[in-house]
Amino acid sequence: MNPIPFSSLAEREIFLNPGELGVGFRREVFGTLLGSCVAITLWHPARKLGCICHFILPVDAVDAKERRASGRYGETAFALMQAELLRNGVRLSECVAKIFGGGRMFGAGFLVNDIGERNIAVARKMVQHAGLAITAEHVGSNGYRRLYFDVATGDVWLKFDWIDSDQKDVVL
Numbered sequence: 001m002n003p004i005p006f007s008s009l010a011e012r013e014i015f016l017n018p019g020e021l022g023v024g025f026r027r028e029v030f031g032t033l034l035g036s037c038v039a040i041t042l043w044h045p046a047r048k049l050g051c052i053c054h055f056i057l058p059v060d061a062v063d064a065k066e067r068r069a070s071g072r073y074g075e076t077a078f079a080l081m082q083a084e085l086l087r088n089g090v091r092l093s094e095c096v097a098k099i100f101g102g103g104r105m106f107g108a109g110f111l112v113n114d115i116g117e118r119n120i121a122v123a124r125k126m127v128q129h130a131g132l133a134i135t136a137e138h139v140g141s142n143g144y145r146r147l148y149f150d151v152a153t154g155d156v157w158l159k160f161d162w163i164d165s166d167q168k169d170v171v172l
Helices: 006-011 074-087 115-129
Strands: 013-015 021-025 029-034 038-044 049-055 096-101 134-139 144-150 156-161 166-171
Touching: 006 013, 006 029, 006 144, 021 074, 029 038, 029 049, 038 074, 038 115, 038 144, 049 074, 074 115, 096 115, 096 144, 096 156, 115 134, 134 156
Parallel strands: 013 029, 096 134
Antiparallel strands: 021 049, 029 144, 038 049, 038 096, 144 156, 156 166
């Protein structure tokens, strides 16, 4: 783990909006802000290549025949990540996987059809179905996450804010 200040990563940040995907080598730092959305990072340690998605919903509700390749949905975002890895000559099986997000943004009173929990479940299922171990995760609970994915090291720097209080930064 590299002791880089959180703020120095922000200076190099390539910001991902919901539904976007990032792929980069060594120097890139991808950042995003997650509420109920989930980010999956895949990192190849030898090649120093990383891929990150920021998906909003677990699956596309549109009929499979009409399904568009959109990073907004977990299923298609993960498929797009795999395609990008292959395009760059990296096998998915050689990557390190991490999962973040899926927070409850409206407190415990809004647990019916909890989209954050559904997003977490689909992310875990896809990664495990691909034969990868989840090496780190920071998911669920009440609040949002600000994260930076440093492709040079594979580290994910995370700040988690509960709805009512600030928490310490962590590196996973």
